[in-house]
Amino acid sequence: MNVLLDHLPQFREGFIGTISLTAASGLLALVLGILMAGFRVSPVPPLRAVGTTWVTLLRNTPLTLLFLVSIFVVPQILFPGTSPYVLAMLALGFYTSSFICEAVRSGINTVSLGQAEAARSIGMTFTQTLRIVILPQATRTVLPPLSSIFIALTKNSAIAGAFGVHELFGVQKLLSDKGFAIGWIFLWVALAYLVITFTISGAFRLLERRLEVAR
Template identity: 80%
Template structure:
């Protein structure tokens, strides 16, 4: 308990940093994931190829390598002056979007084909059908895997600490380097991660129950 009380500001900043990284990158991943999933099921071949390339590239690229590119290449070549936080949420968001995309695409595939055919028969476009008919029905089956994806995102945010971001795992390294006993530090860091992951899990369970009631 002493290590927590003696370094409460560091733990607080690390906790808020992890929450901020997770929330911001989750929003990016969700938006990109929906858009790329739309490309993956699009009747337009170039969009399908783009979606497939996006997912294949990002799912098979180590997250640490994406952080290296985001930190050392992007500011030099494309967008100079971006903060470490912005680069971190971009790396985490882009990486996670590939997994979100595949979860959403799996949910889309559970919707009976007749739903899309009926929508087209009354003159709805592909994007209207996707937005108004397919995605609302696919949401129910997408929620459980999305919970696991965002919990994994929380854990992946620990990598951001090695790239000038304040987060929980970085606090552990800071205090360990100062000579504090590593065991209590790990315990408090683990408890903080559990608070975040259980909150995400509880939120998605609530959404799942709400959608079950709406059936």
């Protein structure tokens, strides 16, 4: 208990850092994932190829390797001086987007083909059909896997602590290096992660219930 009370500001900053990193990378992943899912079901072959390549490369690349490329290669070649926080957000967002893409694509495939045909018959474009007809109906199917993906994203954010980003795992490393009892440190860090993941899970359950009521 003393290690928590004596270093409460560090734990608080690490907790806020984890929430911030999870939220920022999650938003990026959601936007990219939906976009790539649209590419994967697009009638345009080059777009389908882009979506397939995106998912194949990112899903089969270890996240740690993406962090290494993002932290050490990207600043040297593309964006010198970029903060580790932004680079970590990009690595997490890009990696997670590939899983969101597949979840959204699976949800799209559950919608009856007749819905798309009906939309096209009244003159809707592919983008309009996807945005107005398909995605709203696919949302209920997509929510459960999205919940698991965002929980995994929260836990994956711990890797950022090894690359100079101030978050919960970074606090654990800092205090462990100072010689504090590692058991107590891990206990408080684990409880903090549980608070975040339970909140995410509860939020998605609430969304599922509301959509079912609306149905």
